[in-house]
Amino acid sequence: MKKYFYIVFFLTITLKSFATHIVGGEIELVQVKNPSPGITHEVTLNLYFDAINGRPAAEDISITLTFIRKRDLARIGEAVCQRVYRDLIQYIDPACSKGDLQTLLIKYRANLNLPETTFSDPGGYAIVWERCCRNTIITNIRNPSAVGMVFYTEFPPVTIANNSPHFKDVVADYLCINQNFEMDFSATDPDGDSLTYELITPWIGYSTSQNPNPVSIGRSSYPEATWVDSTSLNNVIPGPEPLRIDRFTGVLFVKPDKLGLYVFSVMVNEYRKGIMIGRVKRDFQLKVVDCKINIPPQVMVKSQGTDSFFKEGEIITIKKGDKRCFDILYFDPDINQKITITARGVNFDTKKINIPAISNILIQNSDTLKNSFCLDDCIITKNNQAAEFILSIYDNGCPVPQIRNFRMRVNFEDVDNNRPVITTSLVDLPTVMFGDTLEFTVFGDDEDKDTLSLAGSGRSFSLGALGFTFPSQNGIGRVKSVLRFIPNCEAVKQKQVILDFVARDFRCGVSNQTTYAVPVVVQSIPNNSPIISTDLSDNAIEVILSPTSISEVKFEVEGLDIDEDVINLIASADGFDFKSAAMNFDAKEGIGKVKSIFTWLPNCALLEGKDSKEFLIKFFAQDKACDQKQDTVGVRLVLKNNLSAENPLQPFNTFTPNDDGFNDYFNLGAIPEDNCNRQFVKFEIFNRYGKLIYTTPDRNFRWSGDKEPTGDYFYLLHFSDEIFKGIVHLIR
Numbered sequence: 001m002k003k004y005f006y007i008v009f010f011l012t013i014t015l016k017s018f019a020t021h022i023v024g025g026e027i028e029l030v031q032v033k034n035p036s037p038g039i040t041h042e043v044t045l046n047l048y049f050d051a052i053n054g055r056p057a058a059e060d061i062s063i064t065l066t067f068i069r070k071r072d073l074a075r076i077g078e079a080v081c082q083r084v085y086r087d088l089i090q091y092i093d094p095a096c097s098k099g100d101l102q103t104l105l106i107k108y109r110a111n112l113n114l115p116e117t118t119f120s121d122p123g124g125y126a127i128v129w130e131r132c133c134r135n136t137i138i139t140n141i142r143n144p145s146a147v148g149m150v151f152y153t154e155f156p157p158v159t160i161a162n163n164s165p166h167f168k169d170v171v172a173d174y175l176c177i178n179q180n181f182e183m184d185f186s187a188t189d190p191d192g193d194s195l196t197y198e199l200i201t202p203w204i205g206y207s208t209s210q211n212p213n214p215v216s217i218g219r220s221s222y223p224e225a226t227w228v229d230s231t232s233l234n235n236v237i238p239g240p241e242p243l244r245i246d247r248f249t250g251v252l253f254v255k256p257d258k259l260g261l262y263v264f265s266v267m268v269n270e271y272r273k274g275i276m277i278g279r280v281k282r283d284f285q286l287k288v289v290d291c292k293i294n295i296p297p298q299v300m301v302k303s304q305g306t307d308s309f310f311k312e313g314e315i316i317t318i319k320k321g322d323k324r325c326f327d328i329l330y331f332d333p334d335i336n337q338k339i340t341i342t343a344r345g346v347n348f349d350t351k352k353i354n355i356p357a358i359s360n361i362l363i364q365n366s367d368t369l370k371n372s373f374c375l376d377d378c379i380i381t382k383n384n385q386a387a388e389f390i391l392s393i394y395d396n397g398c399p400v401p402q403i404r405n406f407r408m409r410v411n412f413e414d415v416d417n418n419r420p421v422i423t424t425s426l427v428d429l430p431t432v433m434f435g436d437t438l439e440f441t442v443f444g445d446d447e448d449k450d451t452l453s454l455a456g457s458g459r460s461f462s463l464g465a466l467g468f469t470f471p472s473q474n475g476i477g478r479v480k481s482v483l484r485f486i487p488n489c490e491a492v493k494q495k496q497v498i499l500d501f502v503a504r505d506f507r508c509g510v511s512n513q514t515t516y517a518v519p520v521v522v523q524s525i526p527n528n529s530p531i532i533s534t535d536l537s538d539n540a541i542e543v544i545l546s547p548t549s550i551s552e553v554k555f556e557v558e559g560l561d562i563d564e565d566v567i568n569l570i571a572s573a574d575g576f577d578f579k580s581a582a583m584n585f586d587a588k589e590g591i592g593k594v595k596s597i598f599t600w601l602p603n604c605a606l607l608e609g610k611d612s613k614e615f616l617i618k619f620f621a622q623d624k625a626c627d628q629k630q631d632t633v634g635v636r637l638v639l640k641n642n643l644s645a646e647n648p649l650q651p652f653n654t655f656t657p658n659d660d661g662f663n664d665y666f667n668l669g670a671i672p673e674d675n676c677n678r679q680f681v682k683f684e685i686f687n688r689y690g691k692l693i694y695t696t697p698d699r700n701f702r703w704s705g706d707k708e709p710t711g712d713y714f715y716l717l718h719f720s721d722e723i724f725k726g727i728v729h730l731i732r
Helices: 489-494
Strands: 022-031 041-050 062-069 074-088 103-112 125-132 148-155 174-176 181-184 194-200 241-245 251-255 260-272 275-289 298-303 315-318 325-331 338-345 358-362 369-375 387-394 403-412 421-424 431-433 438-445 451-458 473-476 478-485 496-506 513-523 531-534 540-545 553-560 566-573 583-585 588-591 593-600 612-623 630-641 680-686 692-696 711-719 723-730
Touching: 022 125, 022 148, 041 062, 041 074, 041 125, 062 103, 194 241, 241 260, 298 387, 298 403, 325 338, 338 369, 421 496, 421 513, 438 451, 438 496, 438 513, 451 478, 489 496, 489 513, 531 612, 531 630, 540 553, 553 566, 553 612, 553 630, 566 593, 583 612
Parallel strands: 174 275, 315 403, 431 513, 540 630
Antiparallel strands: 022 041, 022 275, 041 103, 062 074, 062 125, 074 103, 125 148, 148 275, 181 251, 194 260, 241 251, 260 275, 298 325, 325 369, 338 358, 338 387, 387 403, 421 438, 438 478, 451 473, 451 496, 473 478, 496 513, 531 553, 553 593, 566 588, 566 612, 583 593, 588 593, 612 630, 680 692, 680 711, 711 723
């Protein structure tokens, strides 16, 4: 199924008029810079129309362009373009127009939507329009009034951002017999793509006088015009210098020797990264007429202060120290014409040619005129080739200016660029003590008096990070800067650092540089280690734990520094968490001497069910000298359970409360002391009926039997982890 893309305008009128009116033209396709919905591209057809021989009725109000997919020559769609411009071509000098030769430029345009879904084929696309007929009086092809022209442009898929090449407007439609003719027929590419030009045989297509505007279909090629005898693609406009086009500049050259009207066709090929992505064909015609001879202006060039003139193309050598200035002498035999001189660099930047404005200078007599220009001191060419440039002198003659080009090639005698030199005010390699300041001056000198910069850096470190300052300086010929160094502790740790100074000259965008290294030794002030101690006799403490009594651990830690440095006193738990163990020690800072108290209230939970546990605490005294030193003392704290309190009970089991002083009461004697594993809870006595008759939480109780009768009684001794049972005999 054929796919058609959206078009903005629709064709409502079809004109079947034909006439011998087509001079030439081309098709351009560009992307819309600020696209609106449904519009992505703009297409323009430029039609050159014979305003003298063509009938006004043959001018189309609108035209229909056909879009072809190149891969399979499928017809993709159409675009209707309306006429948006109509005017005579503009000559360089309006006075050059001729009454019997007038060419109209008519523009047709439309806004389009070229969606990627339709226009993304890698093989690209073509835009085609065919129209009949050409001028009857064309000299170099057969049957011109019965053949038409094919307007043709190729473009890549729209997935590739691209604009087709834009031809410059034509500024002349005739030339003079037996005179050199040169006209810029080039195009520009908005995308910066490379363009090449070639003459091709004009395409006549399939339009005829009976069908002047046929519907175009996809074709791999189109019929070409047939050359008349004595003309060909190599002799389109006959003469001693037949028509040719510069492949890279698009400039037309010809010196005709036969009158007539000559049609020709130029194809511009568009390349991106060496691959052709598009092409545009433009047809045009030039009429060779008999007109007044316009003699080209003449130009001569010599070095200032000399009398001999250069030959065009010769290599000129400018020695070291010589001026790079030249005199231009020029004249034009055609009085009352105006002369303009321009310069263009071939292998270097044209801006390096300092030439004054020489434009529209009126030639009032046959005298030779003179102007001067100079070359910049900073001309750089690839591989040190001779600097090549072209002086162009042209008049305002008709139909186009006569141009005389003078090509110059200049070699510059090598100008050595000496490297800058770095020196310092140092006598010996610098050594600086912490607390002192180092200062010295660094000099950069360039005997060539070039622009010079001086900078410094630390090798593998930042200058500011270690206490260095070195302001960068710029100047001409000589610069200097002062390095200042106040060592910080980080510098002392390095012991030795290396400074790199760089002097760099600048000439014509190229620089030489010199690097100079200075090692700096950094010394610290002698530093004694602080001393740390405690008020403990052997830095070890043993604590017997009891759940009923609290044993506080407390001692003092002291740090001393004979250098009177700032010292820090800190503690570190070895293998346990200081806070979780409920230990308290405040880190302290002081000058020369500092103290802090360690306190601890240990409990049974710290044993974690074990009989004993050891805690090691390390105390540090650290000074804040650059070569920091410290002293360490360790304190061993041992927690133990009260295992001696677990002696077995051996109570007696009979008592006689008769106040005779013997066995008057019952008790259990020495109930073992509480420890972390076992604690006394209470003592209870029951009669033989199971009634509780006595209870006490006092471990040193004495039961006198109260008023209970003689008999056997049962008791329970409660501990936190176990209950002991027994029998006691009461005898009255």
